[in-house]
Amino acid sequence: MSVATTHPGEHHEHHPSGILRWLTTTNHKDIGTMYLTFALIMFFVGGIMILAVRAELFQPGLQLMQPEFFNQLIGVHALVMIFAALMPAATGFANWMLPLMIGAPDMALPRLNNWGFWLLPPAAILLTLPFTLALFGIGDGAIATGWTFYAPLSVQGGIGVDFAIFAVHILGVSSIMGSINIIVTIFNLRAPGMTMMKLPLFAWGWLITAFLLIATIPVLAGAVTMLLTDRHFGTHFFNAAGGGDPILFQHLFWFFGHPEVYILLLPVWGLMPHVLSTFSRKPTYGYTAQVYSFIAIGVLSVIVWAHHFFTVGMPVPALIYFMFSTMSISLPLAVLFFCWIATMWRGAMSFETPMLFALGFIVLFGMAGLTGLVLADVAADAQYHHSYFVVAHFHYALFAGGIMGVMTGVYYWLPKWTGHMYSETLGKWHFWLTVVSFNLTFMPQFFLGLAGMPRRIPDYALQFAEFNAISTVGAFILGFSQLLFAYNIWRCVKGGEKAKDQVWESAEGLEWQLPSPPPYHSWETQPEIK
Amino acid sequence: MKTFVRQFLRQSLWTLLALPALARADYSWNFPEPVTPIARDTLKIHNEFMLIITALFVVVFAIMIYSMVKHRKSTGHQPAKFTGPKGGLQWFWALLPFAILLFIDFVLMGIPAVHAIIEMEDTKTKADMVLKVTGMQWKWQYEYPESGVKFVSTMSTPREQISNAAAKGENYLLEVDNPVVLPVGKKVRVLLTSTDVIHTWWVPQFGVKRDAIPGFLRETWVQIEKPGTYRGQCAELCGKDHGFMPVVVHAVPEPEYLAWLDKKKAEAAAAAGSGDRTWSKDELMAKGKEVYDKQCVSCHQANGQGIPNAFPALAGSPLCNSEWQTKDGKLIKDSHVDRVLHGKANTAMQAFKNTLSDVELAAVITFERNNFGNTMGDMVQPAQIKALR
Secondary structure, three states, X not given: OOHHHOOOOOHHXXXXXXXXXXXXXXXXXXXXXXXXXXXXXXXXXXXXXXXXHHHHOOOOOOOOOOHHHHHHHXXXXXXXHHHHHHHHHHHHHHHHHHHHHHOOOOOOOHHHHHHHHHOXXXXXXXXXXXXXXXXXXXXXXXXXXXXOOXXXXXXXXXXXXXXXXXXXXXXXXXXXHHHHHHHHHHHHOOOOOOOHHHOOHHHHHHHHHHHHHHHHHHXXXXXXXXXXXXXXXXXXXXXXXXXXXXHHXXXXXXXXXXXXXXXXXXXXXXXXXXXXXXXXXXXXXXXXXHHHHHHHHHXXXXXXXXXXXXXXXXXXXXXXXXXXXXXXXXXXXXXXXXXXHHHHOOOOEOXXXXXXXXXXXXXXXXXXXXXXXXXXXXXXXXXXXXXXXXXXXXXXXXXXXXXXXXXXXXHHHHHHXXXXXXXXXXXXXXXXXXXXXXXXXXXXXXHHHHHOOEOOOOOOOHHHHHHHHHHHHHHXXXXXXXXXXXXXXXXXXXXXXXXXXXXXXXXXXXXXXXXXXXXXXXXOXXXXXX | OHHHHHHHHHHHHHHHHHHHHXXXXXXXXXXXXXXXXXXXXXXXXXXXXXXXXXXXXHHHHHHHHHHHXXXXXXXXXXXXXXXXXXXXXXXXXXXXXXXXXXXXXXXXXXXHHHHHHHXXXXXXXXXXXXXXXXXXXXXXXXXXXXXXXXXXXXXXXXXXXXXXXXXXXXXXXXXXXXXXXXXXXXXXXXXXEEOOOOEEEEEHHHOEEEEEOEOOOEEEEEOOOOOEEEEEEOOOOOOOOHHHOEEEEEEEOHHHHHHHHHHHHHHXXXXXXXXXXXXXXXXXXXXXXXXXHHHOHHHHOOOOOOEOOOEOOOOOOOOXXXXXXXXXXXXXXXXXXXXXXXXXXXXXXOOHHHOOOHHHHHHHHHHHHXXXXXXXXXXXXXHHHHHHO
């Protein structure tokens, strides 16, 4: 079946070479590669920013930078990591793998796909350009409000805010186009016989993600546009003196912001069962339960947003509602954990790098989930809120959950993409260094938060010194360990042991029936699913 | 920079070596000692929840680790084929964890949480007094509406300590010039607002954290049970000096509090009286420098040069070097005095007429017009400011 899909030398195999190939490509594999490369580059850009921040926080006192520059770094770090590293990485996965997994010849809307990617580099430039402009005396640097743009601080800010607003607009357009493409592809280009309930879970995870993006990105776009008009055109959406309300911005922002967490995580949750089942040599447990959990989490994610700002002062019924709705997310999430562990249960496990990352993901993301459960409690949240406890919590969710999940996928699929095996030794080093230094970085931050250290401060009281020093050392080890990751990928792209078509002993699914690497055009004749 | 790198490497090495000795160092692993009913409640709830989630973590991952040890390929374990629960017993075991979780979420954690919320939000019942807190970039104003006492509280840590030019004091960054004083054992209703951006008033030992929102009043309450000095800081990113706006509360027995209140009232009366006389230029300049170093220096800098593209320079500024009133004594719009009194919308330049006295305003304006190379030579008298209010 796989052989039938390759027709070497056919006319449409010819494509422009050099830079033009990448600029004009409509091929899902090329575009997937570009998304992933872009994400990797931006992962390092965002990483360098936060290492500068951690270096400043190594000791009390201001050593390296002034507070205004510190504020710019923390906000841009978050925007880069979320919008330019994690989201493009997930979209890269979708581009590369969805057509292979569902037996489609390509994405349904290839030109839209090309445009969707090529919007990203200009957006990334817009986001970081104010840093450079400030060096030439233009403006006062990048956005300094944190990634949340809270009004009225953002109304007060300099040109960095305008640059960030336009960057978010462009990134949003790109995300929506990517989402439309993914939904159309999944609904229309599935192989004959692949019903929705036979869809790979990765595709299900992405399908819900895509719907969430289309539902919430316009709200964010609206909120930042209102901010823009407040800044420049004399409107008063967020100004109480003109009849507006600063808290309105927080409602709008987090109506997007909370689903965004699941936008970053659902593709990874979709990927996990594939990896666990492969390395446990056992079929996925609870497929249907996982699908319904994805849907439930998607629905719940848009009705819990106000738990991000319990301290603004809300009516008691609102506090109680948002607390209980937030807590109820733990149920579908527990279903996923149950299914992941049940998939491993009584299997025949082996521990290659992707499996290690998957297991690390489950444990550390488990901590994010459990600390999230206590954060939902309004009374205790009064202490946790705006403190380093929250910083630690969401890095367990988004680094251990999001980024380590992406790394799982990269190691799992890299041999399929390149046709070569990566270095297992380097992969294992990368895993252990990442896990140990990650905990060294973020575990102390839980205690910093409990002791009363607020987030986003460039300097701190002396009682926070020891934990901050440890956290900084951890962060530098964590940062430099990622060079191993980049090197391992580069080595694997260059050459190495030939990967088999199936790559992993018991990997199941259409993608493993294609050669490694798959031909430029695959599944031109769609496979039949029985 | 170079010395920093060297220091960084040395310290990193030291930190790594010292990791095993972690337990011996002076670390704080939990909330600080609670001193209000809310904080005690919060700590109790927090401790219970931490136990619950630790138990959940241990149980779930013990099962997972057991599986990882037992069900591995290298020990020759043959994989099973099941994909879901079969039969009543398996369904029971599959659903049991969710029943437990439901119980934990909505009963074990939910019920105490609801009680705590209701207690936390009950600011009005049997409140003995009101404290109004106004956040502003980057200081707190405190007002006791019943007695008319009102003052601004700014961080008193010297800039030299922050820039590492001087040794750091014990309460580095958590000390202020005018601490709030509150009576022990009284229920204090705290009203919060802001004049510019959103700030958050937080004292960890009170278990209270509430946003101060421009244009709106929010409220919370404290009832301090133990005399002492309690420190906290702003918790919502509010611009450049967000890290430098601490909250310091002195909790004292009621007689001491009343004596302090009387003293404050007398001070305020004296200050108001001093505004009625004519001040000499030297007096204004000396007082002006004092005010400038507290209120203005963080943006406009000690040399009056400001920060390029962010905060304008006062040195040579057209504003500081032009008339502020017309020939017939009317305030010119967007003049120096107008700007200091009324601020500039959507910038960190606030309306200082709300926080400074006539004397302080007159002094600081005079100081700015005759310093940093500005040579207007004129004086602004407290009485003139008073007339403009």
